[in-house]
Amino acid sequence: MSNKTYDFLKWIAQVFIPAAATLYFAVAEIWHLPYKAEVIGTASAVDAFLGALLQLSSIKWNADWNAVLSSGVEEEKKK
DSSP, rough: OHHHHHHHHHHHIIHHHHHHHHHHHHHHHHHHOHHHHHHHHHHHHOOOOOHHHHHHHHHHHHHHHHHHHHHHHHHHHHH
8 A cells, every 4th residue: 555545545434534523423413313323333433444454464564664774773783
């Protein structure tokens, strides 16, 4: 996953979904819109899933980067 894609999905998970869910909650209260709990629950579930996927991607990226750094250190030790 590219950095641009990761940053975009991170923004979706950290800003957009919570803001949209909060907006729907507030508007649903005022205008008596249907399925308030279902919409908020679904948004929360999608957000949690996206957050988990992004965390896995971050762990993999860090592991790959640490492997690159470690190989560079090993090469320096051989010199």
